[in-house]
Amino acid sequence: MTKYWRYFLLWVPILLFTACSGQAVNKSDTFRFGVILVGPQNDKGWSQSHAEAANYVAKLENATPIIIESHNAKDKPGVTLEQTVTHLVNVEGVKLIFITSEEFSLETVRLAQKFPKVVFIGISGDDVLTGSAPPNLGNLMGQMEYMKAVSGCAAALATQTGKLGYLGPLINTETRRLAAATYLGAKLCAETYRADLSQPIGFSVTWIGYWFHNPGFTLDPTLETQKMYDNGIDVVLSGIDTPEVIQVANENVLKGREVWAVPFDYRDACAVAPDYCLGVPFYSWNPSYLKTVRAVRDGTWKQSWEWAPPDWDALSDVTRTNVGWQDGNALTVAQKQNLYDFIGALKAGTMQLWAGPLLLQDGTEYVPAGQVATSPQIWYLPKLLLGMDGTG
Numbered sequence: 001m002t003k004y005w006r007y008f009l010l011w012v013p014i015l016l017f018t019a020c021s022g023q024a025v026n027k028s029d030t031f032r033f034g035v036i037l038v039g040p041q042n043d044k045g046w047s048q049s050h051a052e053a054a055n056y057v058a059k060l061e062n063a064t065p066i067i068i069e070s071h072n073a074k075d076k077p078g079v080t081l082e083q084t085v086t087h088l089v090n091v092e093g094v095k096l097i098f099i100t101s102e103e104f105s106l107e108t109v110r111l112a113q114k115f116p117k118v119v120f121i122g123i124s125g126d127d128v129l130t131g132s133a134p135p136n137l138g139n140l141m142g143q144m145e146y147m148k149a150v151s152g153c154a155a156a157l158a159t160q161t162g163k164l165g166y167l168g169p170l171i172n173t174e175t176r177r178l179a180a181a182t183y184l185g186a187k188l189c190a191e192t193y194r195a196d197l198s199q200p201i202g203f204s205v206t207w208i209g210y211w212f213h214n215p216g217f218t219l220d221p222t223l224e225t226q227k228m229y230d231n232g233i234d235v236v237l238s239g240i241d242t243p244e245v246i247q248v249a250n251e252n253v254l255k256g257r258e259v260w261a262v263p264f265d266y267r268d269a270c271a272v273a274p275d276y277c278l279g280v281p282f283y284s285w286n287p288s289y290l291k292t293v294r295a296v297r298d299g300t301w302k303q304s305w306e307w308a309p310p311d312w313d314a315l316s317d318v319t320r321t322n323v324g325w326q327d328g329n330a331l332t333v334a335q336k337q338n339l340y341d342f343i344g345a346l347k348a349g350t351m352q353l354w355a356g357p358l359l360l361q362d363g364t365e366y367v368p369a370g371q372v373a374t375s376p377q378i379w380y381l382p383k384l385l386l387g388m389d390g391t392g
Helices: 046-060 081-090 102-114 144-158 173-193 221-230 244-254 286-298 333-348 375-379
Strands: 014-020 031-036 063-068 096-099 119-123 137-142 163-168 202-207 235-238 260-262 279-283 302-308 323-327 365-367
Touching: 031 046, 031 081, 031 286, 046 063, 046 279, 046 286, 063 081, 081 096, 081 102, 096 286, 102 119, 102 137, 119 286, 137 286, 144 163, 144 173, 144 235, 144 260, 144 279, 144 323, 144 333, 163 173, 163 221, 173 202, 173 333, 173 375, 202 221, 221 235, 221 244, 235 244, 244 260, 260 279, 286 302
Parallel strands: 031 063, 031 096, 096 119, 119 137, 137 302, 163 202, 163 235, 235 260
Antiparallel strands: 014 302, 279 323
16 A cells, blocks of 8 residues: 555545646637447446536537447457557547546556557546556546445435345456445444444445446346345445346336335436435536546646546536436435435535544454545555455
8 A cells, every 4th residue: 555655645636747748729620539438328327427428528519529339348359449549549530538447547558658649538547646657648537435425325224124235346446445435334324323223234245247247257237136135135236337226126126025226327327217216326527528628629638637526515416516416216305314414424524434443354454443544545445344245
């Protein structure tokens, strides 16, 4: 952890590094930018939120997005990121490329070096922090940890069994900290608002192996969600890009079970089964995409690592907040009141999500009592926390 310490000075929403890049573009010309998605642009999740941000920019600016969807080994076998980027630059004439998966991080660094006049934005990476980024590469991520904590709180308020399930994608520092934030939000809300629960909240994590179902390579998210409900879990929270958990919840309610779900990534994900949805934590890339396109187009872009915060006063407004929360129909009036008390405490800082003592799953002390986790401790969480069941 110490090797990353120098990159963090304070827990702040945005850390800026001042290497400049980019060239001014004639505003009379349409500015063209690329967006490379790992999934389809109608996945009701991560990729759709990026595609909608690109189209949002196109409506407000003289800009044309070139969206490349489903850039993964299953859907486009043999197609390399270099081939796609070369096409975007040499054929489509883009000046900016958003690459929306950390799995392309190393290749993005190399391609940014190959195309120094194009600005690259690596979503969810840390190349700028670690010093590996060339001057035309920046990083962008939303502080989803807060909204995952809100989702955990909603689950803790609704559960009747005291058992929550979390369906995770693959295991890395990002997915660990998001799962851990969900657990911490559930734990805090159970302790604060659920005196009727006789035992500490149960929190079980299952990883399927990727951000969405890839038959033959991942576990089936539909089957894994059903297993959770069959094992007495009555609220399943999603950490994957697609809406299986809410679909399975709907099927179980139709069979007479009292269960709920919390989908992920996409603001309108509850629409699949709104009456059994507690809400959804979502990314809104609209503000950051718009700001980045304008800066690159105008020649004012500066390299940065940006961990973009929520707008606490506009959590459902995709034009203002970078990460948000959309209530689901399944929340009762009393649950909603408690949930928004929790949100207000997070906003005010009177409730600290990452306050010690925090122990890793193996019992190792990670954050001592009386202290709050630092930015690098959160970003680079090495293991799940004690109290969470499952590997990771």
